Amino acid sequence: xxxxxxxxxxxxxxxxxxxxxxxxxxxxxxxxxxxxxxxxxxxxxxxxxxxxxxxxxxxxxxxxxxxxxxxxxxx
Numbered sequence: 001x002x003x004x005x006x007x008x009x010x011x012x013x014x015x016x017x018x019x020x021x022x023x024x025x026x027x028x029x030x031x032x033x034x035x036x037x038x039x040x041x042x043x044x045x046x047x048x049x050x051x052x053x054x055x056x057x058x059x060x061x062x063x064x065x066x067x068x069x070x071x072x073x074x075x
Contacts, residue, residue, distance in 0.1 A: 004011045012019045018035040020028040030038065042049070 008023045010021045017029065017031045
């Protein structure tokens with residue numbers, strides 16, 4: 001088994017395939033065929049990925065909740 005850490009992801013190659021675990025706990029359990037497909041996709045877009053400027057600002061949508069003063073108050 002081989003472990004690697006890339007940014008916030010821990011990768012582990014096992015006999016059954018590749019495990020990719022995010023620090024939040026999300027795990028991708030990929031078969032060897034899926035892993036090769038991911039590798040091919042990354043290879044195809046490698047030049048584009050290397051030239052993209054990383055975004056540092058989060059994309060948060062502003063939500064405005066209007067309060068008419070009547071709310072759900074208990075009597």
